[in-house]
Amino acid sequence: MNNFNLDEIEIVMFDLDGTIYYGDKIIPGANDVVKQFRECGKRVYFTTNNSTKTRKQIFERLIKMGVDVLEEEVLSSGYLAAKYAKKHQFDNIYILGSDDLISEFRNEGVEVYQKEDAKNLLIGYYPNITYEDMTIAVRVAMNADNIIACNKERVYPGKDAKLFPGCGAMTSIIEWCANRDCDLVIGKPNTMMITYICNINKVNSSQILVIGDTYESDIIMANEAGSQSILIGYKDKYVRSVDRISDILDMI
Ligand SMILES: [Mg+2]
Incomplete structure (x- = not known):
């Protein structure tokens, strides 16, 4: 076919x-x-x-590679999550993710609140995750109104075409420890x-x-x-x- x-x-x-x-x-x-x-x-x-970089950073990376692209032609799960949070007025949101993902949310005007008494939780791909990050996110998850995941990918192909653990590595930690599932998965x-x-x-x-x-x-x-x-x-x-x-x- x-x-x-x-x-x-x-x-x-x-x-x-x-x-x-x-x-x-x-x-x-x-x-x-x-x-x-x-x-x-x-x-x-x-x-x-992938939710580690902002839409603008992904756009700039494509330009550097010589791809003919406009910024509005780039869509990431992080960008869409920020749009969704803004539209549904999910304020007071704790972000388990990179600093760039946090700025994507702030750029959209979403109130980010990086403390364990946050009302909502967003889980992104976070290769620099620490035990302390996990601890706060699990505590947020136990009481959160909404848990949103950028995606639940097990692995993704990165440098030299090798596979790396994906955002699913982060979502499964939270789901297992907080004993509840994510309410919404944004990505593919x-x-x-x-x-x-x-x-x-x-x-x-x-x-x-x-x-x-x-x-x-x-x-x-x-x-x-x-x-x-x-x-x-x-x-x-x-x-x-x-x-x-x-x-x-x-x-x-
Ligand atoms: Mg792919």
């Missing part, structure tokens, strides 16, 4: 880690695929479950990113093509939303898939 009707597609939604780049290195052919879709008149988005495979893009661009989810390297997040999200998808790096007769992102050039 390797063919799709390009005319039906309005928006191409690229994953980042393992699709456009590994760590600080762009994947060969990625930029050509982005350019080719733009030349066909498609709008593009760059989406990531949740369809919130697709809904956000559809609302802004006034398109249907069936007009979106998702391109990603992880079946459990990218492809399940696309299937749930009724969007089309291409899986990179696997050969699977049940899923539209290619070995390398550059192979997509033959399909456009």
Whole structure:
């Protein structure tokens, strides 16, 4: 099932880690695929479950790699979480995550409160997590009105294409110790990113093509939303898939 009707597609939604780049290195052919879709008149988005950096920092990283991108075409689970918290007036929120994730929330005008009597909890990917951070977050979680997770990814492909523990490493600590589940998961495979893009661009989810390297997040999200998808790096007769992102050039 390797063919799709390009005319039906309005928006191409690229994953980042393992699709456009590994760590600080762009994947060969990625930029050509982005350019080719733009030349066909498609709008593009760059989406990531990674919540350590702000939207602006991700945008700047893409620019440094030579990718043709606008800041508003970048969506991360952290950015969307901050938008969601603002919209639903989740103030007094403790953030288990990087300083950059905290500034993303403050930039959106959300009241961040880094103490154990906070009312709400947001869990992001946090490679520098300490036992003290965990302790405060678990205490917040036990009494929180809402626990939001940026995502529950087990692992993600990083530097040199190697796998690293993902945000799921942080959410599982909190869920286990506080003995309760997160109330909301923002990132993939949740369809919130697709809904956000559809609302802004006034398109249907069936007009979106998702391109990603992880079946459990990218492809399940696309299937749930009724969007089309291409899986990179696997050969699977049940899923539209290619070995390398550059192979997509033959399909456009
Ligand atoms: Mg990926």
